[in-house]
Amino acid sequence: MKAAILHQPGTPLTIEDVTLGDPGPFEIRLRTVASGLCHSDLSIIDGHMPWRFPALMGHEAAGVVEAVGASVTRIKVGDHVVTSPSAYCGACEDCLGGHMSLCETPGNRRAKGAPPKIALGSATVFPFFELGGFAEAMLIHERNCVAIRKDMPLDRAALLGCAVTTGFGAVARSAKVQLGETVAVIGCGGVGLATINAAAVAGASRIIAIDRVAAKLDAAIQMGATDIVDASTTDAVEAVRELTRGGVHHAIEAIGLKATIEQAFAMLRRGGTATILGIPPQGVKLELAAMDFFGEKKIQGSLMGSNQFPVDIPRYVDLYLQGRMKLDELISRRISLTDINTAFDEMRGATVIARSVIEFPA
Structure with a gap:
C-alpha cells in the first residue's frame, strides 16, 4: 500500500x-x-x-x-x-x-x-x-x-x-462551560474553531475569538463567535476585559505559546478558569501574577479535551447530523x-x- x-x-x-x-x-x-x-x-x-x-x-x-x-x-x-x-x-x-x-x-x-x-x-x-x-x-x-x-x-x-474531540471536550469536559458564561478562545485554527462551535452549542452568552489572521477571525464568526479581536493590532487582554467589563469566565488557549498561555490567565474575571489546549515547546516556563490566585483564578491543562472518545464521538456524529455541530x-x-x-x-x-x-x- x-x-x-x-x-x-x-x-x-x-x-x-x-x-x-x-x-x-x-x-x-x-x-x-x-x-x-x-x-x-x-x-x-x-x-x-x-x-x-x-x-x-x-x-x-x-x-x-x-x-x-x-x-x-x-x-x-x-x-x-x-x-x-x-x-x-x-x-x-x-x-x-x-x-x-x-x-x-x-x-x-x-x-x-x-x-x-x-x-x-x-x-x-x-x-x-x-x-x-x-x-x-x-x-x-x-x-x-x-x-x-x-x-x-x-x-x-x-x-x-482529534480537532473536534479536543475542542468540544475542552468546553464540555475540561472547562465545563455553563449556559450564559463568557468564553475567550485564543487561536482560531482547526482546534480553536471547534472550541468556538462547542461554546456556542453549550450556550455561552459571549464568545470572543482571538487571532492575528483576518481569514481565521472571519471563520470564527461562522462557527459562532460573537466578537473578534485582531491580536496583530490590539492588546488581546485589554480588549477582552473591556468587552466583558472585567474578564471572561473561561479563556481557552489553542496555540501553545508562552505569551498566549499567560494572556489566557490574564484575561480572566475573578473565579475564572484558563484551559490550555496548545502544546508549548519543551522547557517553557510560565510567569503568572501570583496575586491573581487570590481572586480564585485557575489554570489547567486539557489532554485531547479530557475525552471519553467511545462515548463522545458517536454523540458528536449525532450533533452533526442534527445540524448543531x-x-x-x-x-x-x-x-x-x-x-x-x-x-x-x-x-x-x-x-x-x-x-x-x-x-x-x-
Missing part, C-alpha cells in the same frame, strides 16, 4: 510502498477513507517532538473495517470507524475514574519481539500514536477507534478523531496523499484556515 513516510525530522515525507501486517489479537485493519493534517504531526515532522523513525504520521482518520483479529469484540468487518490517539485500558484508576484520556497503560502496542505492524522492506515503520493515518490502510488496536453510524460522511468524521466549515482543503508536503508547507505559513483533509480513492 502507499504511505507517506518520514525518514528524519526536517525532511519531506516520501510516498512509498509499505507492507501492512495481518491483524493480531485485538487488532483491526481498516481501509482509510480520510485523514486530517494536524499540528501534532507537524511537530514531529519539524523535529519539535521526539519519535522513532522511519515514521508514519497521521492520527485523525476515518475508514471502513476490512478485517479483525482474534478477541476483537467492539468492532466488526464493514463497520465505519473513527480513530483516536486516546487509547485506554479500561481497568486502571484513571479509566475507572472517568479520565480515559489520562490512561498510561493502554496496551495497544504489539508485544516485544512480535512482527511489526508496518514494514518498509526490512525496516520497521513506527506509526504515530500507533495509528499512522497517512496511508491507504491502517492496522490498529480496537481501543484506538470507535464505530459510528454509516450515514455519517467519513471525510467529516475524520475530524472528530459545524464540520463542513472546518475543511479548508481536500487533497490527495501526493499533496501532503505542500499542505504542511501551507500549515507552516498559516495559509490554511482550519484543516486539510486527505481523501483516499475507494
Whole structure:
C-alpha cells in the first residue's frame, strides 16, 4: 500500500510502498477513507517532538473495517470507524475514574519481539500514536477507534478523531462551560474553531475569538463567535476585559505559546478558569501574577479535551447530523496523499484556515 513516510525530522515525507501486517489479537485493519493534517504531526515532522523513525504520521482518520483479529469484540468487518490517539485500558484508576484520556497503560502496542505492524522492506515503520493515518490502510488496536453510524460522511468524521474531540471536550469536559458564561478562545485554527462551535452549542452568552489572521477571525464568526479581536493590532487582554467589563469566565488557549498561555490567565474575571489546549515547546516556563490566585483564578491543562472518545464521538456524529455541530466549515482543503508536503508547507505559513483533509480513492 502507499504511505507517506518520514525518514528524519526536517525532511519531506516520501510516498512509498509499505507492507501492512495481518491483524493480531485485538487488532483491526481498516481501509482509510480520510485523514486530517494536524499540528501534532507537524511537530514531529519539524523535529519539535521526539519519535522513532522511519515514521508514519497521521492520527485523525476515518475508514471502513476490512478485517479483525482474534478477541476483537467492539468492532466488526464493514463497520465505519473513527480513530483516536486516546487509547485506554479500561481497568486502571484513571479509566475507572472517568479520565480515559489520562490512561498510561493502554496496551495497544504489539508485544516485544512480535512482527511489526508496518514494514518498509526490512525496516520497521513506527506509526504515530500507533495509528499512522497517512496511508491507504491502517492496522490498529480496537481501543484506538470507535464505530459510528454509516450515514455519517467519513471525510467529516475524520475530524472528530482529534480537532473536534479536543475542542468540544475542552468546553464540555475540561472547562465545563455553563449556559450564559463568557468564553475567550485564543487561536482560531482547526482546534480553536471547534472550541468556538462547542461554546456556542453549550450556550455561552459571549464568545470572543482571538487571532492575528483576518481569514481565521472571519471563520470564527461562522462557527459562532460573537466578537473578534485582531491580536496583530490590539492588546488581546485589554480588549477582552473591556468587552466583558472585567474578564471572561473561561479563556481557552489553542496555540501553545508562552505569551498566549499567560494572556489566557490574564484575561480572566475573578473565579475564572484558563484551559490550555496548545502544546508549548519543551522547557517553557510560565510567569503568572501570583496575586491573581487570590481572586480564585485557575489554570489547567486539557489532554485531547479530557475525552471519553467511545462515548463522545458517536454523540458528536449525532450533533452533526442534527445540524448543531459545524464540520463542513472546518475543511479548508481536500487533497490527495501526493499533496501532503505542500499542505504542511501551507500549515507552516498559516495559509490554511482550519484543516486539510486527505481523501483516499475507494
